[in-house]
Amino acid sequence: MTSQTSAPAPRTSPGAPPRADRDLVDVRRRPTTWTGLWFVLPFLAFYLLFLLWPAVVGLGYTFTDRSLAGGPLSFVGPDNWQESLTDRALYDSLWNTLWFTILSVPLMVLLALGLALLTDHARRLGWFLRLSFFAPFVLPVAVMTLIWNWMYNPSLGLFNGTLARFGVQGPEWLFSEDTAMFSVVIATAWWQVGFNYLLYLAAMQSIPKDVYEAAAIDGAGAWQRVGRITLPLLARTTALITVLQLIGSLRVFEQIYLMTMGGPNFATRTVIQYIYDSGFVGLRVGLASSMAYIFMVLIIAASIAQFRLFSRKEA
Amino acid sequence: MRDAPSPSYHAPPPAASAGPGRRAFVTGAVAAAGLAAVGCGPPDTLISGRTRLRQWNLFAGGDGLRMIEMHEAYKAEHPDIDFRATTFTWGAPFYTKVAMGAAGGRGADIATAHVSRLESLAPGRLLDPIDPAMLAEAGIDDTVVLPNIWEKCFFDGRLYAIPLDTHVLIQYYHLDVCRQAGLLDADDRLVEVSGTEEYFDMLREIKAVTGTYGLSIDTWNPWSNFWSLYRQQDGELVLGEDDYEMDDDKALAAMEVLYRLSEEGLAPRHSMLADTAANLANGQAGLMIHGNWEIPTLEATGVGFSATQFPAVFGNHRTRGDSHCYVFPHQRDRDPERTRAAVEYAAWMLRHSLTWAKGGHIPAYQPVVESPEYDELHPQSEYREAAENVQFEPQAWFSGSAGRLQEEATGALTTLHQGTQTPEQALAQLKATIRELLTVPSPV
Numbered sequence: 001m002t003s004q005t006s007a008p009a010p011r012t013s014p015g016a017p018p019r020a021d022r023d024l025v026d027v028r029r030r031p032t033t034w035t036g037l038w039f040v041l042p043f044l045a046f047y048l049l050f051l052l053w054p055a056v057v058g059l060g061y062t063f064t065d066r067s068l069a070g071g072p073l074s075f076v077g078p079d080n081w082q083e084s085l086t087d088r089a090l091y092d093s094l095w096n097t098l099w100f101t102i103l104s105v106p107l108m109v110l111l112a113l114g115l116a117l118l119t120d121h122a123r124r125l126g127w128f129l130r131l132s133f134f135a136p137f138v139l140p141v142a143v144m145t146l147i148w149n150w151m152y153n154p155s156l157g158l159f160n161g162t163l164a165r166f167g168v169q170g171p172e173w174l175f176s177e178d179t180a181m182f183s184v185v186i187a188t189a190w191w192q193v194g195f196n197y198l199l200y201l202a203a204m205q206s207i208p209k210d211v212y213e214a215a216a217i218d219g220a221g222a223w224q225r226v227g228r229i230t231l232p233l234l235a236r237t238t239a240l241i242t243v244l245q246l247i248g249s250l251r252v253f254e255q256i257y258l259m260t261m262g263g264p265n266f267a268t269r270t271v272i273q274y275i276y277d278s279g280f281v282g283l284r285v286g287l288a289s290s291m292a293y294i295f296m297v298l299i300i301a302a303s304i305a306q307f308r309l310f311s312r313k314e315a
Numbered sequence: 316m317r318d319a320p321s322p323s324y325h326a327p328p329p330a331a332s333a334g335p336g337r338r339a340f341v342t343g344a345v346a347a348a349g350l351a352a353v354g355c356g357p358p359d360t361l362i363s364g365r366t367r368l369r370q371w372n373l374f375a376g377g378d379g380l381r382m383i384e385m386h387e388a389y390k391a392e393h394p395d396i397d398f399r400a401t402t403f404t405w406g407a408p409f410y411t412k413v414a415m416g417a418a419g420g421r422g423a424d425i426a427t428a429h430v431s432r433l434e435s436l437a438p439g440r441l442l443d444p445i446d447p448a449m450l451a452e453a454g455i456d457d458t459v460v461l462p463n464i465w466e467k468c469f470f471d472g473r474l475y476a477i478p479l480d481t482h483v484l485i486q487y488y489h490l491d492v493c494r495q496a497g498l499l500d501a502d503d504r505l506v507e508v509s510g511t512e513e514y515f516d517m518l519r520e521i522k523a524v525t526g527t528y529g530l531s532i533d534t535w536n537p538w539s540n541f542w543s544l545y546r547q548q549d550g551e552l553v554l555g556e557d558d559y560e561m562d563d564d565k566a567l568a569a570m571e572v573l574y575r576l577s578e579e580g581l582a583p584r585h586s587m588l589a590d591t592a593a594n595l596a597n598g599q600a601g602l603m604i605h606g607n608w609e610i611p612t613l614e615a616t617g618v619g620f621s622a623t624q625f626p627a628v629f630g631n632h633r634t635r636g637d638s639h640c641y642v643f644p645h646q647r648d649r650d651p652e653r654t655r656a657a658v659e660y661a662a663w664m665l666r667h668s669l670t671w672a673k674g675g676h677i678p679a680y681q682p683v684v685e686s687p688e689y690d691e692l693h694p695q696s697e698y699r700e701a702a703e704n705v706q707f708e709p710q711a712w713f714s715g716s717a718g719r720l721q722e723e724a725t726g727a728l729t730t731l732h733q734g735t736q737t738p739e740q741a742l743a744q745l746k747a748t749i750r751e752l753l754t755v756p757s758p759v
Binding site: 065067068069070071083149153154155156172174175176177261263264265266276277280281282283284285287 | 407408411414415417418435436437440441527535583584585587588590593594597599712713717718719722725726727729730733735736755756758759
C-alpha cells in the first residue's frame with residue numbers, strides 16, 4: 001500500500017460546523033476523505049471482486065444454459081426463471097426452509113433469553129453455566145451432527161434406548177417425515193443457542209445496577225424487576241438477535257445436509273440444498289443461479305420487513 | 316448457520332455496518348500478502364528436474380488408507396517423479412472440483428472417477444482421451460482387464476478411462492449368528508439359497524436367533540439395492556432423448572422385496588450410513604447387504620464375519636456395481652512427458668492392486684485376481700465372481716454414483732422401507748423423477 005504523506009487534517013466535531021467556517025472546513029476536509037479511501041481500498045477491492053462481481057455474473061448466468069461441465073454457452077432468455085418459478089420441488093424446499101425458520105427462531109430467541117436470565121441470577125455458578133451453554137457453539141458442524149445422529153438412532157440411540165428401558169417405544173426422530181424437522185431444530189438449538197445467549201447476557205450485564213436498586217427500594221419484586229426493567233431494556237438486543245437468527249435460520253443447510261441429506265423423502269430438503277443439488281450435483285449452474293436469486297430476494301424482503309417492524313415498535 | 320459472512324452472493328448484507336477502518340485495512344493487507352504468496356508456485360520442481368505428477372482422488376475411507384499405502388510404495392520406487400496426491404470429499408464435491416478444474420484447462424494430471432460418471436464428465440471436453448498404444452506399452456490392454464469393464468471405458472470409440480477395480484454390493488454374514496441358525500456348511504460358508512421365498516425363510520431363521528433383524532441393509536441409500544434386484548429379473552431401463560422405457564412389473568417386484576423386508580421386520584425401517592455395519596457387528600442382524608468397501612470397517616470391529624455374492628433373490632447373483640478408474644482431466648497445454656508419467660503411474664497402480672484389494676474392491680487387473688496371493692485374501696476371494704455379475708446403470712448425464720438420479724430416487728425408495736408408500740406409489744414417484752430428469756435440458 002502507498003501511504004499518503006500529507007498529514008490528515010484534524011477531525012472536526014460530528015455536529016454541524018459553524019456557518020462562517022464552512023468553506024474553510026470543506027477545503028481542509030478533502031485530503032482527509034482521500035486518505036480514508038486508501039485505507040478502505042483493500043476491503044473495497046475484495047468486496048467488489050468476491051461479492052458484487054460474482055453477484056452480477058450470477059445474474060448473467062441466469063439467462064444462459066451455463067453448465068458446470070463447461071461447453072458452449074447459449075442465451076436461453078427467461079427459460080431458467082420460468083423453470084424455477086414453476087418447479088414444485090423448489091416451492092417444497094422453500095417451505096421446508098420456512099418451516100425450519102418458524103420452528104427455530106422463537107425457540108432460539110426465548111431459550112437464549114431464559115438461559116441468560118438464569119445465568120444472570122445464579123452468580124455463583126455463573127462461570128459454569130456460561131461454559132455449559134456456550135460450549136456447543138464452538139463444535140464444528142460435523143461433530144455436532146455425528147453426536148446427534150447417534151443419539152437419535154431409533155434402535156441403538158441414547159433417547160430411544162433410555163425410553164425403551166421404561167418400556168416406551170420412542171419416536172423415529174430423523175427417520176420419519178413427521179418428526180425429522182423437529183429433531184433437526186432441537187439439535188440446532190442445542191448447537192447454536194450459545195451465540196444468542198452470549199449477546200443477551202452481555203446486554204443484561206450492561207444494565208446499570210442502580211436501576212434495579214431503585215426499583216427494589218420502591219418495592220418491586222424479582223419478577224417485576226425482570227418484567228419491567230430487564231426485558232424493556234433488552235428490546236434492542238432482542239430485535240438484533242431476532243433479525244440475525246431469522247437470517248441464519250433462512251440460510252440453514254449444512255447440519256441438515258449432514259444429518260438427513262434432505263430426507264426422508266425430501267421432508268427436510270432446504271432451498272439451499274435444492275440449489276446445491278441443481279447446480280453442483282445436477283451441473284446446471286444457470287438454473288441454480290436463478291433459484292438463488294429468487295431466494296435472495298425473499299431473504300432481503302424478510303429482513304427489511306423485520307427491521308421495519310422492530311424500528312416502528314421502538315419509535 | 317450463522318458463522319462468518321460467507322462470500323456466496325446470496326449472503327445478506329451485514330446487519331450492523333461499522334465503518335471499515337483499521338481492521339479492514341489490516342485484513343486486506345494480510346489477504347493481499349497471502350494471495351501474492353500463493354501466486355508463485357513452489358519452485359522446487361522446476362529446479363530439481365523431476366517430472367511433476369498431480370493426482371486427485373475421492374477415497375477417504377478404508378480404501379483411502381490403502382491408496383496412501385500404495386502411493387508411498389510408488390514414490391519410493393520413482394524418485395524421479397514429483398508425485399503429489401490430493402483427496403477430496405467423496406461424491407458431488409469431488410466431481411465439482413474435477414469438472415471446474417478441467418473446464419479451466421488446468422486440472423490435475425490424473426484423477427480417479429467412477430466409470431458410471433464418464434458421460435457427466437463430458438469426455439472430449441472435460442476429459443482428454445488416453446492413447447491405448449501408450450497404455451499397452453505400460454502393460455495394460457483388453458487382455459488383462461475384464462471385457463465388461465473395459466468397454467465401459469470407451470466413449471464415442473475413444474478410450475477415456477483406465478479401470479482400477481470393480482466394486483459391488485455383496486452379502487456379509489455374521490459367523491456366530493449364522494452358525495447358530497444352522498446356515499453355515501463345514502467350511503463356514505453360507506448355504507446357497509435361490510428365490511424370494513427361500514431367501515425370506517432364511518432371514519426368518521436368522522431373526523429367530525438375533526431377536527431383532529435378519530438382514531441389515533442401508534435404507535437411506537436404496538438405489539443400488541433396487542437396481543440389483545431389478546437387474547436380477549432382466550429389468551431394462553432405456554433412457555432415450557426425452558422418453559424412457561422401464562419394466563413396471565419387474566420394478567414393482569423389486570420394490571415389493573424392499574417393502575416386505577422392513578414391513579415383516581426382517582430388516583430395519585431405518586438404517587443410515589454407519590448404522591448398517593453397526594447392526595451386523597452388534598449381532599442385531601446375521602446378514603448385511605452393503606458395498607465391498609465395508610470390509611475394513613468390519614475388520615476394525617473385530618467381529619467374526621465373511622462375505623459372499625449378492626443374494627440370489629431372483630435366482631441369480633447380479634449386483635449393482637461400478638468401477639473406479641483413472642481419467643485425464645482436460646489440460647490446455649498437455650505435456651507429453653507428464654502424460655506418459657501419468658499412464659505409467661496408472662499401470663503401476665493396476666499391477667500393484669493386491670493392496671487395493673485388501674480394502675474390498677475387486678481389482679480390474681486380472682493377473683492380480685488370478686494370483687495365489689489374492690486366493691489367500693479373505694473374504695475377498697469369496698466374491699470375485701461378482702465382477703462378472705456387475706450391473707452398471709445406463710449412461711446419462713444424471714446417472715451413476717453420486718449422480719442426480721441416485722439422489723432423487725432415494726426419496727421414493729426410502730419410503731418403501733419406512734412403509735409410508737406402497738410399491739405402486741413409490742414406482743409412480745420414481746417414474747416422475749426419471750421423466751423430469753429426461754425433460755430438462757442436459758447440461759453436458
